[in-house]
Amino acid sequence: MGKYGYYVIDADGHGGDPERWADRLPAQFKPKWEERQRRIKSHFANLVGVGVKETKGTARVDATQRAGMSEPKARLEDMDLEGIDEVVCFPGGAGEEWAGLDRDFAIALCRTMNDARAGFMRYDPKRLKSIAKLPMIDPDAAAAELRRCVTEHGMVGMVTPQHVRERNLDHPSFDVVWQTAQDLDVTVCVHGGGQAIDQVPVGVDRWKTRLEMHAFTHPVGQMMAVMAFTVGGILHRYPRLRVGFMEANVGWLPFWLDRLDEHWELTPEQAPIIDRRPSEYFLSGRCFIGTDPDEKELPHVVDRLGEGVVVYASDYYHWDCSFPDTVKIVAERGDLSASAKKAIFETNPRRLYKL
Numbered sequence: 001m002g003k004y005g006y007y008v009i010d011a012d013g014h015g016g017d018p019e020r021w022a023d024r025l026p027a028q029f030k031p032k033w034e035e036r037q038r039r040i041k042s043h044f045a046n047l048v049g050v051g052v053k054e055t056k057g058t059a060r061v062d063a064t065q066r067a068g069m070s071e072p073k074a075r076l077e078d079m080d081l082e083g084i085d086e087v088v089c090f091p092g093g094a095g096e097e098w099a100g101l102d103r104d105f106a107i108a109l110c111r112t113m114n115d116a117r118a119g120f121m122r123y124d125p126k127r128l129k130s131i132a133k134l135p136m137i138d139p140d141a142a143a144a145e146l147r148r149c150v151t152e153h154g155m156v157g158m159v160t161p162q163h164v165r166e167r168n169l170d171h172p173s174f175d176v177v178w179q180t181a182q183d184l185d186v187t188v189c190v191h192g193g194g195q196a197i198d199q200v201p202v203g204v205d206r207w208k209t210r211l212e213m214h215a216f217t218h219p220v221g222q223m224m225a226v227m228a229f230t231v232g233g234i235l236h237r238y239p240r241l242r243v244g245f246m247e248a249n250v251g252w253l254p255f256w257l258d259r260l261d262e263h264w265e266l267t268p269e270q271a272p273i274i275d276r277r278p279s280e281y282f283l284s285g286r287c288f289i290g291t292d293p294d295e296k297e298l299p300h301v302v303d304r305l306g307e308g309v310v311v312y313a314s315d316y317y318h319w320d321c322s323f324p325d326t327v328k329i330v331a332e333r334g335d336l337s338a339s340a341k342k343a344i345f346e347t348n349p350r351r352l353y354k355l
Contacts, residue, residue: 003080005331007085010079010086011290013089014089017069026112044195047319050064072123091114091117091159095197096135097133098164103138117153118152118153132158134160146177150184150186158189163221189244189246190246229243230282235282243288248289250291251295290312291312299335309348327345
């Protein structure tokens with residue numbers, strides 16, 4: 001039992017990439033890595049913690065420097081401070097899935113990252129879990145890497161961007177990835193990716209500041225992903241697949257499911273793969289959404305969609321997280337029942353990741 005009276009599973013924490021993990025890349029890819037680092041620095045020059053080192057607001061300018069992001073002992077200490085019993089760690093995201101549109105580099109980059117992360121998790125595998133980063137530019141290679149990460153490293157799932165360049169997630173080429181995740185009984189997590197280098201932009205190219213880009217792309221990207229998994233038929237064709245939609249807030253979800261249902265009822269023949277309302281797929285017990293601790297709309301979402309949908313996410317240690325108070329904020333909320341808090345902290349993350 002955690003320090004605030006709940007057993008807490010962090011369904012979306014970041015970190016787990018050891019310092020200088022990329023030194024393990026095969027020698028032929030080192031020049032590509034160095035060029036990639038230069039591009040990332042330029043691309044994210046207006047992101048807090050990367051290029052922005054001071055702000056008049058509350059953002060954390062040390063977001064890339066916290067020891068617990070790269071050192072497992074320090075991570076466990078921060079988990080104890082915050083009141084977290086277990087964490088599912090997400091890898092960094094800057095378009096490794098396509099890595100400069102070079103298939104071989106993407107495969108090597110993801111493999112090297114996953115191997116390094118596995119070493120981090122072995123420090124305390126009961127408390128530290130990871131999901132796999134996959135070379136989605138080549139779905140067959142992505143499926144093979146997912147299988148390797150699960151069978152060799154014990155990873156509990158995979159992460160994908162909200163779309164993969166010109167393809168939505170319901171594109172038939174990705175069926176091999178969803179089939180593999182279902183066969184392995186591991187989780188698919190959709191998490192950002194709309195701002196990554198070499199991504200095909202969906203709206204972000206209309207904005208200039210990272211404030212605008214970040215505020216826009218996460219929820220809009222997840223709306224795209226929810227539509228792909230429901231209306232696009234992924235959840236229909238893979239009836240045992242579990243999916244988490246992370247780091248995009250929760251307040252939009254009831255509205256979006258209502259809108260998708262309305263449009264399906266108007267023209268169901270335009271979604272020939274599915275045979276029921278999109279919301280019924282999402283609310284079948286296989287889909288979950290991550291919440292920030294202080295979201296005002298959280299009680300409404302729980303009331304509308306039930307206690308079995310939302311999972312707690314610390315977002316450690318990103319520039320917009322509430323460390324070290326994320327567990328405390330949820331535990332002390334007066335607008336959530338004790339049963340809802342237990343579901344958010346423990347029951348739902350266990351179901352999502354089958355822990």
